[in-house]
Amino acid sequence: MTTAEPAAGNGEFDLGGLLAERGAERYELHARYLNHQLPRMLHTIGFDKVYERAEGAYFWDADGQDHLDMLAGFGVMGLGRHHPVVRKALHDVLDAQLADLTRFDCQPLPGLLAERLLAHSPHLDRVFFGNSGTEAVETALKFARYATGRPRVLYCDHAFHGLTTGSLSVNGESGFRDGFAPLLPDTAVPLGDLDALARELRKGDVAALIVEPIQGKGVHEAPPGYLRAAQELLHGHKALLILDEVQTGLGRTGDFYAYQHEEGVEPDLVCVAKALSGGYVPVGATLGKEWIFKKVYSSMDRVLVHSASFGSNAQAMAAGLAVLSVMENEEIVANARATGELLKSRLAALVDTYELLSEVRGRGLMIGIEFGRPRSLKLRGRWTMLQAARKGLFAQMVVVPLLQRHRILTQVSGDHLEVIKLIPPLIIGEREVDRFVAAFTEVMDDAHSGGGLMWDFGRTLVKQAVANR
Ligand SMILES: Cc1ncc(COP(=O)(O)O)c(C=O)c1O
Incomplete structure (x- = not known):
């Protein structure tokens, strides 16, 4: 028996028993097998x-x-x-024993969640479901580059869009980027600086600008009118506006999406994740306009050109549907x-x-x-x-x-x-x-x-x- 095996007899897995037996080792286990700097930092500041x-x-x-x-x-x-409603949805979906992830059928829950999500952004038409915020961003970057046929993505100084390699390419902090080069072709512009944006767009190789409506780092808001003006500039140069609502979306800022605070902002792609999970099942969603999805999935041959093994899984979809239902019912x-x-x-x-x-x-x-x-x-x-x-x-x-x-x-x-x-x-x-x-x-x-x-x-x-x- 290895040390990681559960204590229970009869070959059954006993989660409660395992936690009772080994739970006290949590910090040592983390230090031994995972990122050792986390427990180190927690011990240092007394957060352990x-x-x-x-x-x-x-x-x-x-x-x-x-x-x-x-x-x-x-x-x-x-x-x-x-949340009891999300918990119940998860119990229900497990008990339903759905034929999930066959990969060669169409399950009802992804369509229902997409329909419900899109109801909050009527100018958008389709959804891709992945498994995290950074994957929602990766999807948006790929779709924007494919749809425009251009390589370069602009982002804002101090931006944070996740830490996989594509998302890292649009990260505005050297502390995260250093040592991971070469990344994707990219250029930073200051949040709110329309002249800098226009200068880059004139070069003709820009696929999109990606922006957090309120930056997570430092809690800096895009100045009033910036998103709409940026959108006009981008569209004038046949480039796209991607809004990263991974943190700001689903009510966080007092609107369903933070971009809805301002009239007339209609991003081409929107990234959602975090709260859609109900705190349980990792999920990411990239919402976009019809023409972008039609271009990426332009033929039957390309049906799997962008996909994820766990994307649209029943537990994530059930949690998402329950979250949206609670959001409405509990205002x-x-x-x-x-x-x-x-x-x-x-x-x-x-x-x-x-x-x-x-x-x-x-x-x-x-x-x-x-x-x-x-x-x-x-x-x-x-x-x-x-x-x-x-x-x-x-x-x-x-x-x-x-x-x-x-x-x-x-x-x-x-x-x-x-x-x-x-x-x-x-x-x-x-x-x-x-x-x-x-x-x-x-x-x-x-x-x-x-x-x-x-x-x-x-x-x-x-x-x-x-x-x-
Ligand atoms: C604005 C924004 N985008 C993307 C991400 C990445 O999300 P995840 O950690 O799920 O990959 C985050 C995470 O904090 C975020 O705040």
């Missing part, structure tokens, strides 16, 4: 907790203490954890908008109180809290010490006590950024807003008092940053 159960916007540790989730598994848990988009406005306005009201807090931005439940250089001499010295060691340490200093002392999970919004990003489940309400604002206020009070544990921890972070150079 043992969570035992989860529901909605909360998870609980072994002592029964609740933790508020303001990260939603990087946006995957749009409906929170273990998830309206809740994201209203709760997002409440949270943002209460946080924005603190900017005048705390000199280390410089801006609160974003839309719906995608909120960025940016810290900046304080005015007072005492705090400025400390801030400068942190900045000299590594940008982003102050935001880390805030994220840590939010979890350690207040049991709220958040994240720094990208490397070297003094920004915390809040992307909680879209089901949160006033109770969670109150809890977050109270905790954040306490952490800010601590930071501005200039002493205590928080700045001690800051000094530890500085030492580590210097040691890591």
Whole structure:
């Protein structure tokens, strides 16, 4: 018997028994067999907790203490954890024992999910289902290049579209790209800079521009009017607009898609993933215009020219259908908008109180809290010490006590950024807003008092940053 075999007898697989027997080894197993830097990082910042159960916007540790989730598994848990409607759909689809993935028939669930998804973007006609956000982006890049017959894709500085090689080619951060060259032919343009876009388009080899309507890194929104003007420019040069709604889609920003915030934006291709999974079954969807799909799948010979073995699987489709149903029945988009406005306005009201807090931005439940250089001499010295060691340490200093002392999970919004990003489940309400604002206020009070544990921890972070150079 190898160490990985389950404990149960009779040759049966006993998941509960396996977890009971080996669950305590979780950090060691990860360090031994997976990316060893994750447990290392978690131990360093004291995030090496043992969570035992989860529901909605909360998870609980072994002592029964609740933790508020303001990260939603990087946006995957749009409906929170273990939504009963999604769970039931998954139980039902397993019990139905469908003849799934025969590959040579047409199952009903993919068509039904496509129909339901497309109802939210009436100018789009067809869907390709893959298995992740990056695969949705890969599909869009391939379709745009094939449909236009051109090689080059433009993207925005600081963009994030996933980490497989095609998506990496349109990533706006050298930290992710370095060492993986050569990538696809690509060129970055600043988000919002129409002149730069026009300059590139005049070269005649551009297939598409890919944009996140609100960038995940730093929570930067495309300036008003940019998406529509970019679309006109692109179409004038027979190039396409791809919108990456992997994070912003499905209600996150207070509209079903973030691009719908502005009139007249009609992207040629839209990438969706994360929340469509219900937090359970990986899925990606690339929505597009009829002519693009017709061109890619132009003959029977090309029927499998772009496909994925697990694409359209019944569990993913059932989860997606259940998610869309919950979104309508529970008015998830309206809740994201209203709760997002409440949270943002209460946080924005603190900017005048705390000199280390410089801006609160974003839309719906995608909120960025940016810290900046304080005015007072005492705090400025400390801030400068942190900045000299590594940008982003102050935001880390805030994220840590939010979890350690207040049991709220958040994240720094990208490397070297003094920004915390809040992307909680879209089901949160006033109770969670109150809890977050109270905790954040306490952490800010601590930071501005200039002493205590928080700045001690800051000094530890500085030492580590210097040691890591
Ligand atoms: C905007 C955007 N696009 C693409 C991706 C990649 O998605 P996945 O991690 O499912 O590959 C992400 C993931 O964070 C994202 O935020």
